[in-house]
Amino acid sequence: MRKISIDFYQRSDVIKIAKELIGKILITKWNGIETSGRIVEVEAYNGIVDKASHASGGRRTNRNEVMYGRGGMAYVYLCYGIHHLFNVVTHEEGTPHAVLVRAIIPVEGMELMRRRRGAAQFTTGGPGTLTEALAIRTTHSGSDLLSGPIGIEDHGVKVTSRNIVIGPRIGVQYAGKDALRPYRFRLAPDLVASLR
DNA sequence: ATACCGATTAACT
C-alpha cells in the first residue's frame, strides 16, 4: 500500500519504468472518494528521438509542455477530440519521456466506475475507457503523482519479465520504423485472468 | 483563415 517514490519516475530508462509499472495500482481520489485499477498494459514513448512521441524532434507546445517537466507528473491529452489519455512523465526535467497507460483491471470503487462509464457491464481495457472510469481529464495534466489526486501505488504483486508480453505500439503507423519498436508491454493473459 | 489529422471507441454492416 505504498505510493511509488520520486526516484522511480526520474530514472533515465523509460522502457524499464514502463515494464515496472505493470501490476501497479493507479488511483484517483476526488472529494475523498477513491477509485482504482491495476495497470496491465502500457506503452513507452522515448523522447525526442521517437517519431511516435508528441515530443518527437523536440516539439514543444502548450499541450505537451508537462512532458518536459520532471518525472512523476501526469500528462493527459485529448485524443480524437473525445478521449482523455493518461501518461506518466519520466526522467528528469528537460527530457520528455512518458509512459502511456493503456489498460487497467478495476480494483476499488466498482459502482462509481460503472456509473462513470454508463454501462451495466463496463470495461477499462483501453486508454480512453480507463480514464473515463477513473474520471481523469485533460485538466489534470501536470498533476503531481506523489502529492496530487492521481497516484500510483505498489500493492506487492510481483511481476517478472516472463509474465510480460512485448509488442509494437498501437495506432502510431505514422511513426515509420519507430512504429515497429517493441515498446508495448502487457501482463500475460493468464495472470490478467487470475487478478480479475 | 482554412484544411487535415490523430497514442480511440462503440456501434454499426
Place this chain on the structure above:
DNA sequence: GTTAATCGGTATA
C-alpha cells in the same frame, strides 16, 4: 470490416 463522434495541434496561405 467500416464509420461517426469531436477538438486541439500543426501546416499552409
